[in-house]
Amino acid sequence: MLATLPAGSRPSRPRRIRAGLTVSALALLAGCGSADRPLLPNLAGRTLDDARTAATAAGFTALTSRDLLRARAQLVASNWRVCTQTPAAGPVDGDVTVELGVVKTDERCPGDDTGLPELVGETLPIAEDAAREAGFPRFTSHDATGERLRLDEQDWTVCTQTPAAGTTDREVTVDVGVVKSAEPCPGETRAATSSAPTTTASPRPAPKPAPKPQPNPQRGEDRDDGDDSGSGTDRRTSEPDPDPPSKPRSGQSGHPCLPGERDGDNDGFCGEGR
Known part of the structure; x- marks a missing residue:
């Protein structure tokens, strides 16, 4: 026997479960499972x-x-x-x-590069910092030519390193051999340098010949007047001295000779005895 519905009523529809609700529920259950x-x-x-x-x-x-x-x-x-x-x-x-x-923050993480960097040629402080920044915290150094103390590390330069550049085993100890910065590495020759400027000696000039002696134009040269009597008189070929020695006057009076006057006794005075 069929059941009848009241007039104006509608049959109920079955409810559907949305897929979105189902996925949300599963995610919630999964989250609860990893809460610890x-x-x-x-x-x-x-x-x-x-x-x-x-x-x-x-x-x-x-x-x-x-x-x-x-x-x-x-x-x-x-x-x-x-x-x-x-x-x-x-x-x-x-x-x-x-x-x-x-x-x-200004350093590289270990493994960011290819391993131990090349340290030869660097000063000792720079080499140590480079090794440590590359992830090699164990670092030592030694004098490559003796047993000198390295008081001022800035004055030392790396000649050798062990292990070689590129090593990635960061458990090893990096050891470098160093010398003074002004010294060559063992087995290396370095030309000596000087900070003083070099000077080239200039050639000495050739000595000049001594001048030949010349006759004195003031005094002139003595010459013979050709008198063979033995009482020859030396005469001057040049002008008389500007200040001839005074001679004794022969007269009782006179005056200095004027131009053109005759000085009989050659004493520089004329008109004597007049």
């Missing part, structure tokens, strides 16, 4: 203070950090950058201790 394993974020590349904040916000409160290049304390966290993290990013037990490997 929080997700550790990727911290590599962040500054140390930022990495600590992100890890703490994710539920990880046990955090440690260590310098990957040398044993330096991380006093200012913003000056350090995260290179490695243990454990890796992903679901991790909440009570695990997260260890972060860090370097200074």
